[in-house]
Structure formats: structure tokens, C-alpha cells
Amino acid sequence: MRNFVSDRARDIPPSGIRKFFDLALTMSDVISLGVGEPDFRTPWNICEAGIYSVEQGATSYTPNRGLQTLRRALAIHLANRYQLRYSPDDEMIITTGVSEGLDIAIRAIVNPGDEVLIAEPSYVSYAPCVALAGGIPVPVECTEQDHFRLNPDKLQEKITPKSKALIVNFPNNPTGAIMRKEDLEPIADIVTDRDLMLISDEVYSELTYESPHVAAATVKDLRERTITLNGFSKAYAMTGWRIGYLCAPKEICDAALKIHQYVMLCAPAMGQIGALEALRSAEDEKTSMISEYRLRRNSFVAGLNRIGLSCHVPEGAFYAFPSVKGTGLSDVEFAERLLREQRVAVVPGSVFGAGGEYHLRCAYAVSRDELTEALGRMESFINGL
Template sequence: MIVNSDKQQTDGSQPNKSMQGYLAPQVQQIQPSGIRKFFDLVSGNKDIITLGVGEPDFVTPWHVREACVYSLERGFTRYTSNAGTPELREAIALYLNDNFNVAYEPKDEILVTVGGSEAIDLALRALITPGDEILIPEPSYISYSPITMIGGGVPVGIETFAKDQFKLKAEQLEAAITPKSKVLVLSYPSNPTGGIMTYEDWLPIAKVVEKHDLIVISDEIYAELSYAGKHVSFASVPGMKDRTILVSGFSKAFAMTGWRMGYACGHPDLISAMLKIHQYTVMCAPAMGQVAALEALTNGLEEKDRMVDSYNQRRRLVVQGLRDIGLECHEPQGAFYAFPSIKSTGLTSDEFAQRLLVEAKVAAVPGNVFGLGGEGYLRCSYATSVAQLNEAIHRMGEFVRKLS
């Protein structure tokens, strides 16, 4: 449409009319991503060291990319089965059984999705009846609450604490449950805290889940990034598999964020419901991405292990560095984030992060965007080079010293 120089449109209507009145109320209530909003300020500034967006600094291994290229050369560009190729689903089932002691039937208990994010969305939409309460231990990944609200549910945060290594405690879960509680969303290893749950930690949680007949969505996208022994899936706890939707994917451990390849596993009735939504919205995950994901699972485990070893080295460097400059920091046992306390500075999370960006040229995420318990903390991703991490710690140390 052509707009005249006096800003009047040619059809006589006024430009820039507000469309807010047409939007669904639940969408209007949602705030923009606190992470993306903050890092829009960073875009294009080469002097800033970014410890922000949760993305591996590794490039997807060459043989995985080559498998995708070869699939394109062969013309593998058509729709796949809605649930994903049988070969990929079989590989996922084998991988989960071998590594995390959970067994799924590829035919009807596994759904390949467009990233783990779609799997979470599908699970919540399949489960929520308007007004249902969705229990979310916090600080947590920022998408759970907005997706719950879009689906007509009510997000209920459960605060976890550094003194408990940000583990969910059974008494905290019990206290948050009401007659409207339906779903518990778990995210361990945790973004943003790096907290993990052991088998012994899961047992009392499982008792509460069974007592109150809850369904669990277990987001295990960081499962491979566990540094205190092998990750324990909630679905592996006796009696929990049928009431758990296990969500994971290839983004973090296999350095495949841009491929958008994820999956969900669970009881056939739950996966069937999610599949119905999936087939009416995205049809199927990209065919060539599924080829790459299959290659990663089949031939990419050694590269995955090398990347995890590198993250572990950086984890130790960053945690010690933060402590050395005077910031209290619990030891993260998973994912690739440190979550130091900045309470000693007297600044809020927003104030600290904004001043750190302006005065020290280091970008990190204010902890308050992650919900209850996040205020007074800062999320620092260590998925970047050792040189960058050393320089970031140096700059943060100078900044903290000036504050004191």
C-alpha cells in the first residue's frame, strides 16, 4: 500500500491503527523474552563478550552436515511420516535405552519434533484444560510459563534455592499442589542454574507425583551435559514412565541448535494426542534435518563426548573465576551455565546486568527473567572459548572491584 508524504494512506484510512483489540488476551499478557530483549542491545557490538544465549560455540560436526548435504543431492526433500522417519525413531529408542535406561517403542511412543521447544508446546497443549495449574520449579527456562498461558493454563512457580543446589524438594512440591494441579514440568539439568537431580532426589518427588496423580513433562535437553555422573531420567524411576513425557533433542549436546531437531517420548495415548496437534501445525520435522540427527546419533557420539569434556573444563574455570572475584557461586553439575549471586553488590539483577554491559562490555542474563528465586543472580553461559571466558572474568572482576 502506498503512503502519501502527509502520512495519509491512499484509501483514506489512518496509518498505524492499533491492533491490540484483536489480540487474544492470553497473548497480550505474555511479556517478550527477557533473554532476547536484553541481547538485542548487544547485536552488532564487537567489543562485547557475550555470556548470554544458550548456544554451543561448536559448529555441527562435518560428517553430520555432510549427511544432510548428501541427502539433498539424492533429492530427499519430501515429507516424512508425521512422527518422523522410522530409522530416526529407532535410533532415538536405542540411544535412550543404552544411555539412560528408558525403553520406548519407536512406532507409537516416540515423536520427532521441530526442536525440543515444539515438543514442550505440544505436550502442554495436549494436556491443558483451561484453568489447569501447571507446576514449574523456578528459576527455570523462560518458555514454560508463556506456553502454559497460551494454552489456557495457570503457571504456578515453585521456588528452589542455592542452599539446596536448586534441587526440587518434595515438601516444596507438596505445598504448591491444589485440586487444580495437573502437570509438573521438570528441567534437570537446569537452565539457568546448572542444578541436577540424582536418583535419590527423584524418589520422594515420584511419591508426590503418584499421590496427586500428576502428569510430568521432563525436559532433558541437557541430559548429556552432566558432570557428576550419568544423568538420571525421571522416566527411569519405577512407576513414572507412563505418566512422564520425556522431551529432548539435538541442539545442546550435538551442537545442532539451528537444525531445530527434537523429540518427545511417552505413553502411546499421550504421544498420539501430541501427534494430532503436530500433524495439523507443522506436518513433520524437516526431512534433511532428520537425516542429520540420525547421523549424529549413529556416528557422532565421540564428538559429543569431546564437546562435553570441553564444557566441563570451562565450567571449572568459570566457577572458580567468579568466586575469585568475590561472587558467591554454587557449583553447577549440569548444562553449560553458571548462576552466581550478585546480592553482595547491592544491585538488582537488572541493574547489575545493564551496568556490566555498559561499563565492562560483558553481556549476561539477569536472573530475575527466570522466575521465582532468580532475583539477585546472573546467568553466565560458559559455552564460549576459554580465551573469551578468561577475558570476561577479568572484566567482571574489575567491575565488581569498582562497585565495592
């Protein structure tokens, strides 16, 4: 049957995150810091809205772009919170999670042979989605010395006549880094001067701790060159509801909509109704979850540094990204042995690109008690090396 598998499907690697998560599932007494998913339940008022919608028969297709009520509420939310202004009628698509939004955004603009620059470390699906669209992923390393922010000089070095777009994700998965306005401005100049499109994955935009999130499309002239991706999974603990959204200038949005129509048709109706309720009435619950993440971050990062794993303070998302260089092990060796010997699951940083080598992604989206226990096990592992 191998002859029937396409070259592109055969050549893309399986998810490095899932490899460790699946292995952990076969073991007992494992503390998993591996999967980037909130440990909170979806706020009840959101669940209730979804349940009621099913009871009332809202189980059919919605418009391809998504429910108009949701798009209008989202347009107001984006304008008020981020000063992002998009027309809900022709510059917005409700997608089946941000993952689908990323896929249709890439396929809407990439031709075979186009190069797509990716700020790395980055979420594991970016490069494979580019490759599946026939594009060529080109990593741009973000280093610890730059606090894992995108360095404009390093971006310039990677641009060629074939460069078509740049993908960024801030707040970042896996590093927790953010980009402030002053960091984005030189990137905006490069994107404009070198005639690139920008795909900005901002799914962690609500999860910032010191500085408010700056939407890339609000910086300088980027609005007409930016595809903004976002969703409800992380901020509202709605990962399984699969509701994201894509915002872009009309011509780009129309191209993405055609792909969406053929491969997805529409996002789940119940999920869209839940998302609408999230915008209407879940602000207090969201704020409470973010406050808890901040407490976890502060104690966990301090603990990592105490046990000898140097870790910068992440300013967004819910990931710590400590270095294991001082242990004499690679990130893969460290993660594999830590799981087998101490039953703590983390993700090797190298699965997120070369810039993640000798680091670990540790999701602090678990209880403080579990984080304390995980730190104790990690300390025992290090002391035993």
C-alpha cells in the same frame, strides 16, 4: 490494531533472554555469555549427511512421527544410555526442536483453568506456553540452599485440587543443577499420590560432569505418568537444525501427534537425517565437546568465586549461576550496567522466575580466552562499584 491481538498473546511477556542479546548486538566489542548455544560447529559428518540428503532429493515431507529409521535408532540409544524404553512406532514423535515438543506436550494434557507446577528457576518459555494453552502456571521455587534441586516439601505446598501437571528441567537451565535418583524418588511419590502428569525436559541430559543423568521416567512408577522431552541441539551443537523428540505413553503421544500434525506436520527432513548420523557416528565429537565444557566450567566458576560472585559448581548443562547479593545491586541492575560499562552480556536470573533473583546466568559456551577476558571485565566492574 491492538483490538485484534488476542488477550493471551498480549499478556505474555517477551523473552528476557532475547532482550539482553538483542541489546548486545547493537554494541561493539561485546563478550556475550547470554545465549545458551554451543560455540562449536556441528560435527562435519553430520553436516555431510545433511548436505548429501539434499543432493539426493530428500527434500519432501516425512511421516508425521518422523523418519522411522531415526525413531528406531533413537529408541535403541535411549534404552542403552538411560534405560528408557519407548516404542518407536507409537510412543515417539520427532519434533521441530524441543520447543515444539514442550508446546504440544502442554496442549495435549492441559485444559483451561488447570494449574501446572513449574520448578523454578526455569527456562523462560515454560510459563508462557502454559498460559497460551489456557492453563495457570504455578512456580515452585528451587533455592540455592537446596543446590537448586526440587524440594518435595515445597512441591507439596503448591499442589491444589486444580493441579494437573509438573514441569521439570534437569540438568537445569539456568542453574546447571541436576536431580539424582534419590532426589527424584520423593518427587515420584508425590506425582503418583497427587495424580499428576510430569513433563521432563531433558535436553541437557548428555551434558553432565560428575554424575550420569537419571531419566525421570525410569524412577519408580513415573514411566506411565511422564512425557520425556529431549533433542540434539545442545549435545551435538545442532541448534539450527531444529530436531527434538517427545516420548510418552501411547494415549498421550497420540494426542500430541494430532496437534503436531496440524501445526507442524513434520520436522525438517534434512535435520532428521543429520540427527540419525549424529546417533551413528558423532559420539567422539560429542565427548570432546563435553570435556571442553568441563574445563571451562572449572576455571570460570573458580574465577567467579575469586572475584567475589559466590557460585555453586553446576553439575550439568553449560551455565554458571552466580549470586550478586554482595554487590548491593539487583540482578537486572548488575546485568544492565555490566553490559553498558564493560561490554559483557549476561542474563538476569529473575527472568527465570523469582528463585533466580540476585543471580546471573552466564553461559560458558564460549572460548576459554573469552571467559578469561569476561572475568577480567567483571572484576573491574565490581571493583569500581
